[in-house]
Amino acid sequence: MQGCFIVSDSVFKRYRNFLKNDAVKFIVLMGIVSLFADMTYEGARSITGPYLAILGASAVAVGFVAGFGELLGYLLRFFSGRLSDRTHSYWAITIVGYFINLLAVPLLALAGSWETAAALIIIERVGKGIRVPSRDVMLSHACSQVGHGTGFGIHEALDQIGAILGPLIVAVVLFFNGNYQIGFVFLLLPATLAILVLLISRSLYPHPHNLEVNIIKLDAKGFKKAYWLYVVAAGLIAAGFADFALIAYHFQKVTLFSAAFIPILYAIAMGVDGVSALIFGRLFDKKGFSIIILVALISALFAPFVFLGGFYMAFLGIILWGISMGAQESIMRSSIAIMSPIQRRGSAYGVFNTIYGVSWFAGSLLMGILYSFSINYLVIFSVLIQVISIPIFISILKIRKTQEKN
Incomplete structure (x- = not known):
């Protein structure tokens, strides 16, 4: 019994020391920033579609x-990443991006036309595009102390x-008030x-680059093969x-789930995403780059379950979708930090995010x-193009092992 208390005390001290680490504090602080930021714009995104419709926008306009x-x-991330590397103004760019990103949301309450609301919705996305590469560079410095996978997770x-x-x-605001404008005001x-x-x-961490401990000596003139x-593999x-x-x-069209339950499915997926990010981030730190192959396999499996399955299979597909989303968010950002020179990490994130975003947009389109022709075509495309990424990841793994030996 006494041994149990000793073990518990040891574990408690280890986690207490972990939380005292400046790098961990910085990661948690930036995580809290993201928590409140996501509350703002994800809350808004849950109602912007019907809000635009009420203001008179067509379905085509909403989709556009x-x-x-x-x-x-996503396109702006390329330029903001390069700008952050050239100016080293990571904090300034991040703060400007967050201001644009977040303040556009409550301003939607004042939109008198769908065109004004559409402009604010686009401006909100622009703000996020500006801030992401700089923020991820600063996070990568702190993550080098605790493990990139763990930190980003x-x-x-x-x-x-x-x-x-x-x-x-x-949803609660709408339930008691029923007014979209009030909902946007609450998001302030x-x-x-x-x-x-x-x-x-x-104020607490004006120089996050001082948190970097694992300086990777890579050629700063360009990115390696x-x-x-x-x-390319991530883009696939x-x-x-x-x-x-x-x-x-799809769920609404085939009446697989009720309209009221679909947002709950999204919330479940986001919860799975968060847990998955922690688990796969930790696995990345322990097992290395090879874990990305498992992520690619899981990602390729969700489409048949979601689009071809019944109630339970589709629900499982949503779980797989959430797992893959969380794993990608933690592992892919970690991998970029490891494979890019510190002097050009902003550009590395910018290029990666731009290609990833454009690929996602093109694939979604x-x-x-394909959905309008045949759901089977959609599923075949989704599975095949993701499976093609696996041989590329394997070749990257071989390159990295060769580099480590040399």
Whole structure:
């Protein structure tokens, strides 16, 4: 019995020391920023579709606004990543991006037309595109102390808590008030908290690069072959990874789940995403790059379950979709940090995010077209294009093993 207390005390001290680590504190602080930020814009995204419709937008306009906003946000990551490397103004770019990203949401309450609301929705995505590469570079410095997979996993888990809470808050507001504008006004609170915690983080850790302990000596003049192969492979996974909007459309069309239950499925997927990020992030630190092959296999499996299965199979497919999303968010960001020189890490994240986002947009568009012809075609495309990424990941693994030997 005394031995149990000794073990428990040892575990407690280990985790207490872990939490005292400055790198962990920084990761958690930035995770809290993401938690409040996700509450803001994920809460908004849960109602922007019907809000635009009420303001007079057509279905085509709604689809264009959502798709174009995402595409523009991802394209901007290339330029913001390069800018952050050239200026080293990681905090300034991150803060500007968050201000644009978050303040556009409550302003939607003042939109008098669907065109104004559409512009604000696109501006919100632009803000996210500006901030992501710089923020991830700063996080990568801290993650080098605790393990990139673990660090990014913690951040993603906190991020997804916000992604769950935001839509639930809006649902409660609508239930008691029924007014979309009031819903957007309520989202000003988490937006303000996100910016407040962000500024506190900036004050406490003005130089996150000092948290970097594993300086990787890579050629700063350009990215190596393994990096470019990795970008291509990740782009293939993105192209075959169906957006939840298409999944929800399918569920509603075939009446597999009730309209009220579909948002709950999304919340469940986001919860699985957060847990998956922690688990796979930790596995990445322990097992290395090879774990990405398992992620690719899981990602390739969700489409047959979601689009061809019945109630229980589709539910399992949503779980697989959530697992894959969380694993990608933690492992892929970790891999970029490991494979890129510290001097060009902002550009590395920018290039990766741009290609990943464009691939996802193009793949989603193609799968939407395939869906109108045959669901089977969609499933075949989704599975095959993701499976093609596996031999590329294997070749990257061989390159990395060769480099380690040399």
